[in-house]
Amino acid sequence: MSAKNAQAGSSLWRDAWLRMGRNKAAMASLAVFTLMVFLCFVLAWFCKDPNAVTLTNKFAPPSGDHWMGTDALGRDLFSRILYGGQISILVGLVATAVSVCIGVSYGALSGFAGGRIDATMMRVVDTLLSIPFLVVVIVLQAVLSDWSSDTSSWIVTHWKWDKTFTDRLTNIVPLFFALGLFGWLTLARIVRAQVMSLKEREFVEAARALGYNRFRILVRHIIPNTLGPTVVYATLTVPGFIMYEATLSYLGLGVEAPNSSWGILIKEGANFMETHPGLLLIPGIFFSLTLFSLNFLGDGLRDALDVKASKD
Amino acid sequence: MFRFILGRLLQGLLVLLALYTITFFLAKAMPGEPFTTEKNVSETTKQYLRKLYGLEKPLWQQYIIYPSKIISAGDFGVSTSKGRPVNDIISQSFPVSLVLGLGALTFAIGIGVPIGIISAVRRNSWVDWSLMAVAMVGICVPAFTVGPLLQILVAANIPGLKVAGWGSPLDFLLPAFTLGLVSAAYLARLTRGGLLEILSQDFIRTAHSKGLSPTRVILKHALRGGLLPSVAYLGPAFAAMISGSFIVETIFQVPGMGQHFVNAAIARDEFLLMGVALFFGFLIILMNLASDILTGLLDPRVRIGKEAS
Numbered sequence: 010m011s012a013k014n015a016q017a018g019s020s021l022w023r024d025a026w027l028r029m030g031r032n033k034a035a036m037a038s039l040a041v042f043t044l045m046v047f048l049c050f051v052l053a054w055f056c057k058d059p060n061a062v063t064l065t066n067k068f069a070p071p072s073g074d075h076w077m078g079t080d081a082l083g084r085d086l087f088s089r090i091l092y093g094g095q096i097s098i099l100v101g102l103v104a105t106a107v108s109v110c111i112g113v114s115y116g117a118l119s120g121f122a123g124g125r126i127d128a129t130m131m132r133v134v135d136t137l138l139s140i141p142f143l144v145v146v147i148v149l150q151a152v153l154s155d156w157s158s159d160t161s162s163w164i165v166t167h168w169k170w171d172k173t174f175t176d177r178l179t180n181i182v183p184l185f186f187a188l189g190l191f192g193w194l195t196l197a198r199i200v201r202a203q204v205m206s207l208k209e210r211e212f213v214e215a216a217r218a219l220g221y222n223r224f225r226i227l228v229r230h231i232i233p234n235t236l237g238p239t240v241v242y243a244t245l246t247v248p249g250f251i252m253y254e255a256t257l258s259y260l261g262l263g264v265e266a267p268n269s270s271w272g273i274l275i276k277e278g279a280n281f282m283e284t285h286p287g288l289l290l291i292p293g294i295f296f297s298l299t300l301f302s303l304n305f306l307g308d309g310l311r312d313a314l315d316v317k318a319s320k321d
Numbered sequence: 322m323f324r325f326i327l328g329r330l331l332q333g334l335l336v337l338l339a340l341y342t343i344t345f346f347l348a349k350a351m352p353g354e355p356f357t358t359e360k361n362v363s364e365t366t367k368q369y370l371r372k373l374y375g376l377e378k379p380l381w382q383q384y385i386i387y388p389s390k391i392i393s394a395g396d397f398g399v400s401t402s403k404g405r406p407v408n409d410i411i412s413q414s415f416p417v418s419l420v421l422g423l424g425a426l427t428f429a430i431g432i433g434v435p436i437g438i439i440s441a442v443r444r445n446s447w448v449d450w451s452l453m454a455v456a457m458v459g460i461c462v463p464a465f466t467v468g469p470l471l472q473i474l475v476a477a478n479i480p481g482l483k484v485a486g487w488g489s490p491l492d493f494l495l496p497a498f499t500l501g502l503v504s505a506a507y508l509a510r511l512t513r514g515g516l517l518e519i520l521s522q523d524f525i526r527t528a529h530s531k532g533l534s535p536t537r538v539i540l541k542h543a544l545r546g547g548l549l550p551s552v553a554y555l556g557p558a559f560a561a562m563i564s565g566s567f568i569v570e571t572i573f574q575v576p577g578m579g580q581h582f583v584n585a586a587i588a589r590d591e592f593l594l595m596g597v598a599l600f601f602g603f604l605i606i607l608m609n610l611a612s613d614i615l616t617g618l619l620d621p622r623v624r625i626g627k628e629a630s
Contacts, residue, residue, distance in 0.1 A: 136336050139333075139336040139606060139609065144344075145343060147586050148348065152347055255463055256567075262583070275465055279465065282472075286473065289466065289470070293466040297461045297462045301457060304460065305457070
């Protein structure tokens with residue numbers, strides 16, 4: 010039984026993979042994004058210290074020592090971009106994971122329960138959807154970031170963690186939640202619509218006839234079938250979250266110094282753009298290239314998996 | 322129709338209540354005191370100020386007092402960080418944001434829709450691919466990169482355009498363009514997608530076979546249905562252009578509403594925060610309703626009043 014299921018499942022994904030292999034833009038995007046992840050999460054460890062200040066070497070042009078030059082405090086721009094990218098990509102991925110967890114369970118429960126429960130749950134989603142997202146995230150972020158500095162000092166004194174690491178961690182964790190807590194709404198609607206149609210299908214009836222309980226049917230048989238639209242939507246959500254993170258950081262409500270993210274680097278670069286445009290342009294190119302590849306990847310996945318929903 | 326609008330307005334009130342509740346409790350949970358910005362305020366002064374702003378009352382009373390003042394007197398309270406009524410702040414900065422938003426909307430429609438139409442008509446050609454790549458660039462390059470770039474490349478070289486500031490009518494061109502760019506890019510994608518779906522339908526083939534010119538088929542027959550996704554997008558997007566322009570306002574130093582919101586969140590100015598948030602929420606609800614009504618006018622098949630599930 011389970012072997013047969015696995016066979017059927019893998020063939021759908023293999024088809025999709027083959028279809029996507031013919032989509033040059035999507036494959037190129039996949040390559041670019043993989044390269045970006047490799048640079049930020051592997052190569053970065055072999056780079057210079059992104060926070061090493063050398064005031065005698067401000068605004069150095071690119072050289073063998075500093076591949077992309079140095080910034081206003083003489084810090085190496087290349088390693089700052091890679092370390093900043095860690096945070097930007099991490100925020101995008103984790104916030105998406107948070108919103109996928111909430112969105113899929115909420116949407117699946119709502120669609121599976123049906124009736125009055127479903128109507129109430131969807132009304133809640135409608136209401137939350139009409140609330141200005143960025144507005145609430147800004148306020149939430151202001152609240153959470155203060156708690157995070159308290160939490161950080163508590164962890165350092167009580168658990169004896171490394172202070173730099175703890176500060177870094179507690180600085181970005183609120184962002185995951187501020188973004189993830191509001192990002193799940195559209196996904197919940199998509200999953201619900203899927204579940205509504207799936208639960209009328211024969212294989213669900215078969216599972217019921219076999220005497221499986223409702224929970225098992227939902228988790229083992231229905232939710233896996235909603236994976237296609239979820240993957241597509243999640244892929245398109247990541248660049249959105251990276252953009253939100255950059256926006257918040259740009260406004261001074263996201264990642265704080267000495268941490269850096271692409272939003273911070275762009276902001277710092279904008280201050281010196283007239284004399285040293287590279288400080289704005291190079292982080293901007295890294296940032297846009299990542300978003301570009303993720304968006305094309307999402308579009309490619311949508312075509313490959315033949316998902317119609319998720320207009321966005 | 323009337324019942325539909327009434328129902329949506331009632332639902333809008335519910336949304337506003339939810340928004341108010343969320344901002345109220347978040348504002349209360351915000352760290353620090355509202356009056357710490359002023360230097361060396363004595364404890365008695367603080368007590369007096371708290372009393373003046375009604376902050377010494379129990380939480381549930383404060384929760385009720387604020388909205389009831391808005392309903393009974395249209396009074397959004399007094400900003401604790403600026404010492405001015407929130408009504409003044411909103412009425413001064415809203416016109417600026419509105420002009421900026423309208424300019425951005427004009428750019429968005431003027432650029433996005435034609436690009437989408439050309440792309441759809443020349444589907445899967447080099448024109449289509451390059452236009453869509455340009456649109457994707459518009460989505461992926463953030464306003465805070467575009468804005469500064471425009472400042473050095475355009476404003477510095479063209480006389481009459483200032484790098485930043487808000488005084489002469491020309492000043493709104495660059496910020497409006499920056500603000501409208503992302504929406505233009507989304508509109509181009511949505512228009513293309515919407516048109517492609519319509520162009521494959523039978524009535525378009527009929528129109529062609531009647532001997533109508535291709536331009537007429539596109540503009541008269543296909544566009545009406547093809548614009549539906551764009552219209553649905555534009556309502557909320559316009560509200561976002563008016564309200565969510567924090568970044569553009571900061572870059573070009575435009576005295577709009579967005580900056581007040583961010584400053585209020587940083588300065589723990591709860592009345593300003595709640596006032597501006599409620600005002601934004603109201604705008605968004607209104608624009609959503611407007612785009613729903615417009616959708617109904619464009620597409621008679623969309624039965625207004627029947628909730629889309």
